[in-house]
Amino acid sequence: MDYGSRITKASVELPQTCKCCTSASAKSPPLEDRANISSAVGEEIPDYSFKKAIEGNVTGAASSDSLREILFDSHECQRLGRSELSLNMLVHAPLLKLALKSHHYVDEELIQSARICSAFMPPLADIRDRDCKVTQGKMVDLALVWTPAEDGSRALGRRHKGNKRDAAVDKKLLRAIQTHVLRREPMETQSVNQTTYTPLMFRPIATSIETKAEGGAEEGKLQLGIWTSAWHRRMVSLMSMLKQRGDADSRPLWASVGRSTEVLQIVSVPLILVLGNEWKLIFACDRGDRLELLGEVPIGDTSTLLGLYTIVAVLHELAD
Secondary structure, eight states: OOTTOOEEEOOOOSSOOOOOHHGGSSSSOGGHHHHHHHHHHHHEEEEEBBOOTTTOOHHHHHHHHHHHHHHHHHHHHHHHHHOOHHHIIIIIHHHHHHTTTSSSEEEEEOOTTOHHHHHHHOOOOSGGGGGGGGGGSSSOOOEEEEGGGGGTTTTTTTOOOSOOOHHHHHHHHHHHHHHHHSSSSSSSGGEEEEEBOOGGGSSEEEEEEESSSSSSSSHHHHHEEEEHHHHHHHHHHHHHHHHHHTOOOGGGGEEESSSOOOEEEEOOEEEEEEETTTEEEEEEOSSOOOOOOOEEEEESSSSHHHHHHHHHHHOOOOOO
């Protein structure tokens, strides 16, 4: 199967809510922010929509203060016309870091320097000449990545969540990734992802994020499409290897389409496109002969406090 032979750029309208967006409403902001959020919305919001602070716990207040700082920096970036790089450094990366602060398995990573391995670059026959410049520069800006507790990245004091069995599985998975990447791959493809950028060698990408300081929706979706298509090709490479080795765990990944033909089923993955202040959720769906990007579901913005809380809530769900 040749993923990337066709990247569909036209979006398909989805309902304005999805599972992760609706369940995210359970992540309530602190009661201290009721007045500010009510003012932003233009109506009084009842107390039960907020979480009350636990005595001795200042996490809610600290997060609230941090979000206000991010809001101020976002407004300053827009007022001064700062670049996309500045937005990522001053607004987007701190927002991701704050949202994932208490998460035990998922971290944010700035990946503007990451490039696709030539072995996984999808064919781009249907991409117009003027769009080919996309493949010559950076692909995406940020990512949510799985960070195993055993790799030493949890030195900042976050305790490993879960029971001993979870920790054992976590350690086994990291060891399996390291073994395959270092011992069974040539130097040019020694990574569990579609790029050999060092921070991503052993940490699988969960959600990729492309940001545009202004406009550029089609170019942003094209970059996400190419990047994700390359990830698909990497997954095909890994799973095909497992199948050749007769690995029993890989059997559920393959679907029979005939007596002697099987195809690899790759799960739909969430992507995020940031256009100025607006954050949108997109799903990359495997259609067999193409990768299709569906929907542009609004998931908040960085121009209002309420929008920031919405983004944080959705990031919690994506990380989970």
